[in-house]
Amino acid sequence: MTTFADDGARRLIPRWRYSFSTALTAEHMGLARAGNILSPGRDLEDARVRFEDAPALITASELVSSAIVHLEPSRGLDAAQFLLARRSELMPEVIRQAEWITNDPLTIRGPPPISSDANLSSGLDVARRVIATRRIQLRLWPRDPISWLDLARAYAVTGHTKKASRAMDVALQLSPNHRVVLRLAARLAFHLGRADEAYTHIARHPRTKTDPWLMATELAFAQIVDRSPRFARDGYRFVDEARYSPGHLSELAGALATLDLAAGKHRRARGLFRRSLEDPTENAVAQVEWAKRTEPSLVVPQMARQVPNSFEAHYWRARRAGNWAVAVACAKDWLLDEPFSSRPATYGSSIAAMALDDYSAAESFARMGLVADQKDNSLWNNLAVALARRDKPYDAAYAFSRITASPRDSLPRFVANATRGLIAFRMGQVELGRRWYSEADLGASDGDMRKLVLLHWATEELRVDRTRAEVLLQRAGYDEGVVQDPLVAHMRADLERRVGGAGPERKGGIVTDNVKR
């Protein structure tokens, strides 16, 4: 239910993927260094001459090695083929090198695609495999911060938050000044409800004042913890002076644009969003797709739409277009991509329930999100709604009882009251249900929120009292001159059809589509 009110809170917090599925954007490149590029010397050429003079296993292997260290695989191709023709005489590492040379190693390959057949829990399977393999590798070589990051992520996905924290601490100790490690440490702290800590660490780090990626993170977290960003002025200067390549400035420009949008500086925000799309990360594209809800004049170029792993951007696009089945499919891909994040689980469960009446899918989304975060109140609420709709009111009541008075994730009171109303209706306590829905109606502040409460209430009334349902539907009518949220419009149209007698009974209750992270 908090969908629309909270959508304004999308921030450009860093994405977090496993090292083997990360798109290697400019974030993973170094900033330009002073000094000359290392002169390659003559060893590759010499190795080539020796192989041509006397083709043999030794000279071929040396040429292959030399081609690898000079990153010129084409120069070692004939030597690699020479070796592979004598495969049985070679050690495994030599074969591996020769195969690398012949496998077109410099072609930039995107991250592995997410299988359309994958179920929502496959993220858990991957996480378990990562835990097993990384632990073995780290026993062999514990000074590998990237493997510790992978381990931390896998633990976060499986809900082992303390272990995730410990793994992240090790990564930070090993690479206390590395951009990627710093950003992901902040990301994990945020996931664990420690946004203040995340902000402080980034804001105070000496590298932040010179690194556009850390600046972008500082800006995003400053907005989340409601502080005044320290590096906004530097950030504007970096972007204005084009101090780094567009790839390095993409998220910084997007974060500044978000800041401007919140401050009502729409014109500057639009300009910065355009800058963020010059060589964008998928996170920056998602930010623009989200911002298009309030800034429809923003244009996402075709090139930006093709950035790999843009599941969230695709979700926003489908949601804006009212393409609900596609939106749910995108939320699924997004959840498989970021299984520790509650946002795709929340959005997926909301849309599946509210737009598609697919309560089974809504339940799966909510349950998957709760594996990573047992304290997410929105997901417990959505699970309770999905269960109630599946006529499991006692299971729903249990799920609802798991909602805590957590300050980091407080569920809006009117949402909780609406869910109470739904559960009461489904338990047969109609009057009690009406009282809770009435409370929710009074508590909902925003126009769309109130309409959603009424629509859900009307849905339940339709099961017991058609006249009341019609009255409620009328109250949730169109407001002249107000842009309708596609989801509200869709739900009302559907309910109108059924109140008119055309369709079967459906839904009732409130599912939250709460933007949290």
Add this chain to the structure above:
Amino acid sequence: MSSPLPTSSMNLETALIGQALLGGWTITSLRVEVSSGPIRIPTLSFEATDGQQSKALVKVLDLRIDPAAPDELKDLELRLMVFNYQRQLIERLAGERLRGVVRGLQSGSIPFASAPLGRIYFLIVEWSDDDLRSQVALNDRFDSAYALRVLHQTATALHELHQREVAHLSVRPANIVFIAETVKLGEFSCAVDARKPRPDGAPALDWASAPPEFLYQAPIDSMNARCLIDLYQLGSVVAYVFSGTSLTAQLGLKLQPIHHWKRWTGSFAEALPYVQHAFGDVLRDIAPNFPEACRDELIGAVRDLCAPDPALRGHPLNRAGQGLQYSTERYISLFDRLASRLELGIRRVPR
């Protein structure tokens, strides 16, 4: 008498055959170099005899002009100075009578009319028929106990050099040679004598055996830093003996192209986490190749010797302050101990 102009068209390679040198040595044939190395100072290699069935390797400084050199005179001057630096170092080491290092037998210059400047400058060192590459032969592990003896002697040779404040900087299979059943470390073209700065500043290392700090251009400005390169190269030889390829090549294979030193635009510190990750992958891949009876110790040795961060390189006890960080003494003991273990246990007959 005027000297002929040094031009690249002169065929010194054949003209020098049969030429008598100092100390009774006579050049008998051209040696086709099987070792490349970072040849900033070009030399020609020949086989020589002393008339009593003793063979030696002769290295003649090639002073023919390199048309690609931006400043020909400066280039010639540098060649002479570096060759002289190398000659003096080899002479010093020969005087020390080191057991694990290829011995210099003679050096000097003689008039040679058809050579540039009318003279040839040469170095004569011990002859070797074979090096580690042909022993490993890529196709199978050669006898593991024997391999460990080779590693033991290589570590000993490095220790001898380091004790004399010399960093070798080119410890790789081609330069680990077999002379009368003794393993020795040869090729001093990259070596640095701590007592005397190199005329060309820092030597250009062969990339296939160079450590990450060199490839990512971190400053290497102390004897400690250079000896740590030797340590990395020793570890790389350990990996080579049991896997058939250098550790640097394996690192290059594991790194994503954008993190590869050839493309990396940032600092070494920024690249280090990616290199550490690649190193972990390499260790995982090569571990099964080590003999089971001493796998853990050997993996541990490669891990400590080749740690991508030079600050973390070396035996843990040395890093903890018990001795010099770059000391190879503990590895000399380790390889000796492991060789004995294998000899007593699972020794195979070498092919």
